[in-house]
Amino acid sequence: MSKPTIDLLPTSALINEDRSPLIIAGPCSAESEEQVMETARLIKEVPGVTVYRAGIWKPRTRPNSFEGIGVPGLKWLKRVKQETGLKVACEVANTAQVFEALKAGIDILWIGARTTVNPFTVQEIADALRGVDIPVLVKNPVNPDLQLWLGAIERLNQAGLKQLGGIHRGFSTFDNAPYRNMPKWNSAIEFKRLVPELPLICDPSHIAGNRELLQPIAQRAMDLAFEGLMIETHVDPSVALSDASQQVTPADLKKLLASLRFSKVDPETEDDHYQLEEMRRNIDQLDKELMEVFARRARLSRKIGEYKKEHNMAILQVKRWDQILEDILEKANKEGLDEKFVRSIFQTVHHYSINIQTEIVNGKADA
Numbered sequence: 001m002s003k004p005t006i007d008l009l010p011t012s013a014l015i016n017e018d019r020s021p022l023i024i025a026g027p028c029s030a031e032s033e034e035q036v037m038e039t040a041r042l043i044k045e046v047p048g049v050t051v052y053r054a055g056i057w058k059p060r061t062r063p064n065s066f067e068g069i070g071v072p073g074l075k076w077l078k079r080v081k082q083e084t085g086l087k088v089a090c091e092v093a094n095t096a097q098v099f100e101a102l103k104a105g106i107d108i109l110w111i112g113a114r115t116t117v118n119p120f121t122v123q124e125i126a127d128a129l130r131g132v133d134i135p136v137l138v139k140n141p142v143n144p145d146l147q148l149w150l151g152a153i154e155r156l157n158q159a160g161l162k163q164l165g166g167i168h169r170g171f172s173t174f175d176n177a178p179y180r181n182m183p184k185w186n187s188a189i190e191f192k193r194l195v196p197e198l199p200l201i202c203d204p205s206h207i208a209g210n211r212e213l214l215q216p217i218a219q220r221a222m223d224l225a226f227e228g229l230m231i232e233t234h235v236d237p238s239v240a241l242s243d244a245s246q247q248v249t250p251a252d253l254k255k256l257l258a259s260l261r262f263s264k265v266d267p268e269t270e271d272d273h274y275q276l277e278e279m280r281r282n283i284d285q286l287d288k289e290l291m292e293v294f295a296r297r298a299r300l301s302r303k304i305g306e307y308k309k310e311h312n313m314a315i316l317q318v319k320r321w322d323q324i325l326e327d328i329l330e331k332a333n334k335e336g337l338d339e340k341f342v343r344s345i346f347q348t349v350h351h352y353s354i355n356i357q358t359e360i361v362n363g364k365a366d367a
């Protein structure tokens, strides 16, 4: 996947000056003025939180559930801003909502996962924001499609928005257990590799779907050098009108944040990392050796492919493959390597070998 160029401001409301993680907290939905204000007063006391979030319009899967308080809730967010000094953020999903949010002086907007999937809507939102200098966070689309996610960010950027960021809220797949949305950390890592300049915030609440998993997910995000966290926080989650099981109290948010290990992002800025450099050179050497071994294996597979063609033999030799895998896993076990890891590598290697031979035998690779 080619790396897109996103033109961002060097400083933005989405990046803390000291590069500490941006912490966004607040209820899933604004429900009443009292709930919004009470939650905000308590969140204000949680160290690290600088942005208050609340859903004003809620895209619900089924009708007849709470779909958000709508425009009146914006006034409450304005009050939060005035009385606590926290920045305020809400989701927008169409142009009418964009205009209302801008009118109310909302500081940060975000685009939800169900909106990111639709380039028409994203383009309409981008057009509505043309010429407005407001930070916008874009949640990943529901499906694990990085191009769609990047495309939404590019649309906003091309409309002149230069304070942008992503929110990783997990992906909906066939089997999400034990999560509400699969984190697919590899996709997040690939996203970071493609747009390293773009701040990436993790939303453990929507990945987890329950309070219990929040801490390990948030820790993983910090270990993967995410630039921030968005955590749904409600003064009393037991009576929340939406997503009750994934919200925490401000007191629990404080405990959760205090439990996290925040590591230094870029060790290369330090002078004294000879040992690390030495180990990295060794890793680079091993990777080179792995490549050479893969190349030798591929050449052998090609030769076997030619032999199979000549002797009209089937490409897949299932007994042999079964034996190879069994031997490899036994060896992996002895070496103390994770079986799942080794199995998936060798399945990929075998699949590649089958493709090489298919091209030789049939003149084209399979899917």
Ligand SMILES: O=C(O)C(=O)C[C@]1(C(=O)O)C=C[C@@H](O)C=C1
Residues within 6 Å of the ligand: 301, 304, 305, 315, 316, 317, 318, 320, 321, 324, 349, 350, 353, 354
């Ligand atoms: O042993 C063979 O017949 C091979 O072609 C090698 C190989 C492999 O790459 O491991 C490839 C295809 C077969 O299904 C089994 C094994």
